[in-house]
Amino acid sequence: MNLLVPKSLPPYISYRTFWNFLDGLKAAVPARIDRSYWGDKFSGSTGGQLIAALKYLRLIDGVGVPTLRLRQIVFAKGPQRSDLLQQLTREAYPFFIEALDPAAATYSQLEEKLKENFQITTDVGHKCIKFFIGISGDAGISLSPFITRKSKNTRTTSPAKKPRKGLTQSSDPLVNGDPSDLNMTSESGETPASPSISQLLLAKFPAFDPTWTEEVKLRWFGAFDELLQKVPTIKK
Structure with missing residues (x-):
């Protein structure tokens, strides 16, 4: 029981x-x-x-x-x-x-x-x-x-792993994107490609639901924190 x-x-x-x-x-x-x-x-x-x-x-x-x-x-x-x-x-x-x-x-x-x-x-x-x-x-x-x-001998998986050979190699839908977009942003910020990628990533992220279990809530906060860290690295 x-x-x-x-x-x-x-x-x-x-x-x-x-x-x-x-x-x-x-x-x-x-x-x-x-x-x-x-x-x-x-x-x-x-x-x-x-x-x-x-x-x-x-x-x-x-x-x-x-x-x-x-x-x-x-x-x-x-x-x-x-x-x-x-x-x-x-x-x-x-x-x-x-x-x-x-x-x-x-x-x-x-x-x-x-x-x-x-x-x-x-x-x-x-x-x-x-x-x-x-x-x-x-x-x-x-x-x-x-x-x-x-x-x-038991392996555990991380909630999010960084791709080894570029974002297009990742299986994480939050970090996949058009590789041509990633190189279009200049330091002057004149090209809008990178901001649009950031907006797209945030738009695809699931909305927080307070009815989730504690485990799901922790995973959501962890994934959101990872996303916020990844967005600046895209703007190179």
Whole structure:
């Protein structure tokens, strides 16, 4: 029997990025962790994943205010930090730790538990498992080799990849265009080709829908951030 689908997904940001962020808080913990704080450190996509992870793990509240647990983990050392992380991990992943025996479970069993409990794509599921493996290692939670070995051989895809040989080689409809248009803009801006390309890209981008799931919203913000970065590079 499937459980009710939670609104938020388990963390799927890179665990190294997540942990580097926590280490950076040792210098000073802000009163609120919002875009004005992390905006110069991460892209919109990564920042959105970070905030989602912090909320899911109850390290910040709904408006971004750090919790006591976050402060404890940031400043704890050695066994104390491991104990705090183990408590956090057990509370955040009951569908892995209580429903399964992590020391004997297989990678496929983790995938199945994610799909039973969340509306999640296969690729995001792989990223969730990688984060779980990372935090379990720091928390001292034993995982079976059937999980860790499989994770090393599992590839995840990026939401958007830059083409290697020009925009016309890309399969992304947001970056495809007439290659002749890309070379028509002069630095004086007299030729209107490049602005028209920008307008076309923005016109083709889907409108934001507040009824989307949290996963879809994060992907939309990430893709929009990527688009805003690509438009200036077209104007060469």
